[in-house]
Amino acid sequence: MQLSRRRIRSRRVASLASVAVLTLAVSTSAGTGHLVTGSTTPGPIAPGRDSALRACMIHGHSGVQMPEGIPTPAGYVRSTGTVHALNLMIDFSDAPGQGSASARFAEFFPQTQKWFMTSSYGRLDYRPETPIDHWLRMPKPFAAYGIERGAPFDPGYRRLVQDIVAAADPQVDFRRYDLLNVLVTPNAGPSALDTVLSVTFAGNTDAPVADGVPLSNASFIYSRQDDGSGSYARTGYRVLPHENSHTFGLPDLYTQDGGGAVGHWDIMSEDWGADNDLLAWHKWKLGWLDDSQVRCVSTRGTAVYPLTPLGRRGGRKLVFIPISSRAGYALELRTRAGNDAAVCRPGILVYRVDADVDTGNGPITVYDAERDSGGCTRSPNVHAELSDATFLPGQTFADPKAEIVVTVVGTDGSGDFRVRVTRR
């Protein structure tokens, strides 16, 4: 299965105008085949889990490219334990390396490694490696590869990957690595302020082979996501954890309307601006939460559940209420902790996960406790309206059709929250 992931910017009208073309390109590339025919890499979470949680392991229909369901299909990179990331810095005759290759690498590391360590509570030991410390010059000019936003793998990316393999192979044993990061010199292609080219091809078993292994999971990083606020050195790396999370099987949560579905509550929704974490659903999907940290509310009745802050290690992190075998509601406690730097209203986040909705089409929707409030953040590149989406003690979320009522009943001295869930 060939999957191409890319960001869609909503800030600029020009970006929005190209979204329809982009969506078409994705559908077209999916339709041309490259199906996963088996994999040597197990999915992040094996089936056969705690039976109390089975009703919450929702799954979509088979046509979904990159589903939210659990378990994640095979073909992606393992998301726990030690993962070896090969980093190659490339340049072109029409875009010669700007600064040193090792300085380009340093734009993303060690921050990306640290981000994964924090978000996974130490379960993902991400090892970035750079066996070649200089720019690898590609044999053709950048323009010759035909790389633009929405470009499918064939023919341009296939040619580029073949040329990267040919240039690096004398010094690199590709069998040693789980994923590939291609860090392109930032002067190749348009500024990320205008067009975001960064893309990941994940689970692509039809990719070119090097040292006997297909380069099925590769992220390509272009330009610089510099929001102009002076925070680039602190936050500009965040495109890489976003792109690499695709190699672990996570879909894009932004839609044609930008970050309006999930806001800044997940790096798969917004990877510009202040640091943010992943939703608890994603952490469970990636194997970063134990089953004991998840409660599945699949039977009728009323009960109260404690939740501990997502940014803090240990404790109950996720309450999930399935409404079908394909969808359900998730509850989690978000505070300013861990990777969450911009939370301005600590509280219970309520969202719907739909495993039948594909990447980029809004598989997750956050419910806003304070609709049309304008939000509480002043942080640049943080979706403002949803920044105060969290539910506070006394507030209630209800789905009358599914006969589900969630009320935040209080907090305790340690910062934990309690939620009461009724399902009839």
Ligand SMILES: [Zn+2]
């Ligand atoms: Zn993406």
